[in-house]
Amino acid sequence: MPPMTTGSTRIAVVTGAGRGIGLAIVRALAEDGLTVVAGSRTVSDALKDATPDALEVDLAIPDGPARLVQHALDRHGGIDLLVNNVAGTSTPAGGFLQLEDEAWLHTFNLTFMSAVRATRAALPSLLDRRGAVVNISSVNAKLPQPRLVAQSAAKAALSNLGKALAEEFAARGLRVNTISPGPVWTDLWTSPGGPGEMLARRAGARLEDFTEQLPEAIGVPTGRLADPEEIAALVVLLASGRVANMSGSELVIDGGMLRSV
Structure with missing residues (x-):
């Protein structure tokens, strides 16, 4: 299928876009003039209203993120921005001792490995277009909670990944930053x-x-x-180029929860 957009139009891919923070990000990027390809396990009416290019995809499985990225490349010819937002958690009532391997793997596949796989698939185009990656982590990467032990660990890995990618690819024009919300x-x-x-x-x-x-x-x-739109506003800022020398940074928006960490 030939590309649908050409010229100076910027193309964004957003994972976990069906609701909450992800949906707010899609709306904000679209309002800022980007063409947004949204990936979600369920494509809601609200997501369809936010972007005409929403793909129903399971991002927890190994080929899910690459499928979303390839869809964007086939439709639009390139990617300027990747927002790794999708996340999953397992919170059994019994705590850590009730958290089996399957639950750990589900959380890491959806929260961390989806970002690894999506970034790997999008990287050639992002480098070619000197684009940007924004990872949506969490205050729990630094402020772990027992009931969120798996998600806290996965988000900490995601935050670390962002810094590593920022250092490795900075000289090639790629910017990688992380946003860590508190409760939204x-x-x-x-x-x-x-x-x-x-x-x-x-x-x-x-x-x-x-x-x-x-x-x-x-x-x-x-x-x-915080409102989801506050997180989305930070994504728009990082994607805009108005802070073009910001890379490897972590922006925390948590209402002051990390004041003593």
């Missing part, structure tokens, strides 16, 4: 069985009555969770 206000916090409900139950309250207390309960000094 998505449906994760309001969904049944989610962490919001768990915290509300511990406090003896209903979730709908507990939402205003969530920031204090999880230790956010600013008193509020």
